[in-house]
Amino acid sequence: MPLMTAALLLPAVRRESSLIAGRIMSCGLWKETLAVAEDYLSVCRIVPTPGSPAATPPPPPSESAAAMRHLALDMEAQHRARFHALAHSFLSQCGLDPCASLRRVMEELVGDGQMNWGRVVSLFTFTxxxxxxxxxxDTDQGTGVRGTEWLGGKESCRALAETIANYLGKEKSDWMLKNQGWEGFCKFFHSARVVNQDSSMKTALFAAAGVGIAGLTFLLVR
Known part of the structure; x- marks a missing residue:
């Protein structure tokens, strides 16, 4: 191949290589997001409420999954009444496709473009x-949501986990990758814990998530 021709083709080859690398990174991000989401939602099926006795969940599959368990359950413990009221309101309005409704909530929740790890955690907690x-x-306590028997168990966990993965791992992949993906989430978890040991990350995390929780309230009661 003539030297001039090779020089002309080199930029195109580099662009193609960059695109391939980007697709590989996005695919890996989606898979890891799905794994974190499936792990957390499976834990929620085992652990009724924060602090309640239940079967011991299996070890988390990754550091990011362990961090999400800690932060999301901690967030629920701090805002349990609000999250449960919002979930009740959501299920009374979502019809037969909670995944589609959850997707709309996620899209509107960060519609202002202010994505942060606190909002990511609030989405996991809510789901x-x-x-x-x-x-x-909650059915046995008289607070269950009528008409939700049709979706439960592992199938619902997988469907909801895929909804989260599709949104964060695809629609918000640019933001996730810019913030170092789930490795960045683990760094956020550790740095917040070191900086704010006494409050167990609550100040930093809940300040970031506060807008997200308020957004959920607005979306589901309007």
Whole structure:
């Protein structure tokens, strides 16, 4: 191949290589997001509410999954009444396709473009509460949501986990990758814990998630 021709083709080859590398990174991000989501939602099926006795969940599959368990359950413990009221309202309005409704909530929740790890955690926390509601965790107490028997168990966990993965791992992949993906989430988890040991990350995390929780309230009661 003439030297001039090779020089002309080199930029195109580099662009193609960059595109391939980007697709590989996005695919890996989606798979890891799905794994974190499936792990957290499966834990929510086992653990009724934060602090309640239940079967011991299996070890988390990754550091990011362990961090999400800690932060999302901690967030629910701090805002349990609000999250459960929001989940009840959501399920009374979502019809027969909670995944599509959850997708719309996620899109509107970060519609202002202000994505942060606190909002990501609030989405996981909210979806975990939905899983418990869907499997009838509160039914025996008279607070269950009528008409949710049709979706429960592992199938609902997988569908909701895929909804989260499709949104964060595809629609928000640019933001996730810019913030170092789930490795960045683990760094956020550790740095917040070191900086704010006494409050167990609550100040930093809940300040970031506060807008997200308020957004959920606005979306579901309007």
């Amino acid at each position: 975990g509460v939905l899983v418990r509601k869907l499997q009838g965790e």
